[in-house]
Amino acid sequence: MATPFIEMKDVAFAYGDRPILKNINFKLEQGSFTAIMGSSGSGKTTLLRLITGQITAQQGQVLINGRDIAKFNREELYHHRRNMGVLFQFGALFTDLSVFDNVAYPMREHTDLPETMIHDLVIMKLNAVGLRGVEHLMPSELSGGMSRRVALARTIALDPALLLYDEPFTGLDPISLGVIASLVSKINKALQTTSVMVTHDIQQSLDIASHVVFLAHGEIIFSGSPHAMSKLDSPWVNQFIHGLADGPVAFRYPAITTLQQDLDIA
Numbered sequence: 001m002a003t004p005f006i007e008m009k010d011v012a013f014a015y016g017d018r019p020i021l022k023n024i025n026f027k028l029e030q031g032s033f034t035a036i037m038g039s040s041g042s043g044k045t046t047l048l049r050l051i052t053g054q055i056t057a058q059q060g061q062v063l064i065n066g067r068d069i070a071k072f073n074r075e076e077l078y079h080h081r082r083n084m085g086v087l088f089q090f091g092a093l094f095t096d097l098s099v100f101d102n103v104a105y106p107m108r109e110h111t112d113l114p115e116t117m118i119h120d121l122v123i124m125k126l127n128a129v130g131l132r133g134v135e136h137l138m139p140s141e142l143s144g145g146m147s148r149r150v151a152l153a154r155t156i157a158l159d160p161a162l163l164l165y166d167e168p169f170t171g172l173d174p175i176s177l178g179v180i181a182s183l184v185s186k187i188n189k190a191l192q193t194t195s196v197m198v199t200h201d202i203q204q205s206l207d208i209a210s211h212v213v214f215l216a217h218g219e220i221i222f223s224g225s226p227h228a229m230s231k232l233d234s235p236w237v238n239q240f241i242h243g244l245a246d247g248p249v250a251f252r253y254p255a256i257t258t259l260q261q262d263l264d265i266a
C-alpha cells in the first residue's frame, strides 16, 4: 500500500500543562479531501498547526510522506512549507499590494521565475478562481467573496501538494460560500492536492470531503466517510450536526457553587 501523505500516530499535544490533543491516529492519502470538525476549542486548529510544523507533538509522530516532521532539518521544513498552501479564516490579503502583486507574492518570494512567466501564472491562477480581469484592483476595491477568491488564487500560486484551509467559509454570504466550496473541491480534484479543511459548515463539508475527522474533548471520536458520519449514533456528532444548544458540550459553565448558594437561599 502507498505511504499516506500525512499520518498521525498516537499523537498527544499540550499547551504548557494543559492537554489539548491525545491518542490522535489517522492517515490521509494523497489526493484525499479531509474535513476536520468538532466544537469550538476541541483542537482543530492545533491539529493543523501540527501538520504545518508550527508546533511539535510531545508524544507520538506526525509523518509527512512517511517521515517524522519532528526530525526535519531546516531545509526539509522549508521544503515542506514550500509544498503547502494555507488559507486562513479571513484569507487576509496584503492591503497595500494590488491583486496581481498579492498572487505574484509567493512566486517572487520562493522562485526565480522571470516576470513574464509570473505574469502568465498570475493570470492563470486568477482565471482558475473566475477573477481574470481584476488584477489591477486593490484589495479595498473587492467584495468579501472576491477577496477570499484572490486569497485562494494566492494559496495555490505555487501548485502546493498540500492545501490547508482553516474555516475558509467564515463571514461569507451563501452564494460566495457556495463559490468557494466549489472552487476548493475543483482545485482538489484538478491539482490532485491533499486537502485538509477545518470547518463548522457541516453541509458544505459533507458535500465536498472524502473523509471526516471529528474531534471531541481533544480525541478523535470518528474518522471515516461523510456518509458514515451522518449515520453515526453519537451524542457529540448529533449535537454538532443539529446545532443543539445543550448536550455533551454543556450549555452551562460548570460553576462550583449552586444557584441557591449564590442567591443565599440554600
Ligand SMILES: Nc1ncnc2c1ncn2[C@@H]1O[C@H](COP(=O)(O)OP(=O)(O)OP(=O)(O)O)[C@@H](O)[C@H]1O
Pocket (backbone or CB within 6 Å): 015, 020, 038, 039, 040, 041, 042, 043, 044, 045, 046, 047
Ligand atoms: N497558543 C496557545 N497557547 C495556549 N492555549 C492555546 C493556544 N492556542 C490555542 N489554545 C487553546 O487550545 C484549545 C484548542 O484550540 P484550537 O484553536 O485548536 O481549537 P479549535 O477546535 O480550532 O477551536 P475553534 O473552532 O473555536 O477555532 C483551546 O482551548 C485554546 O484556548
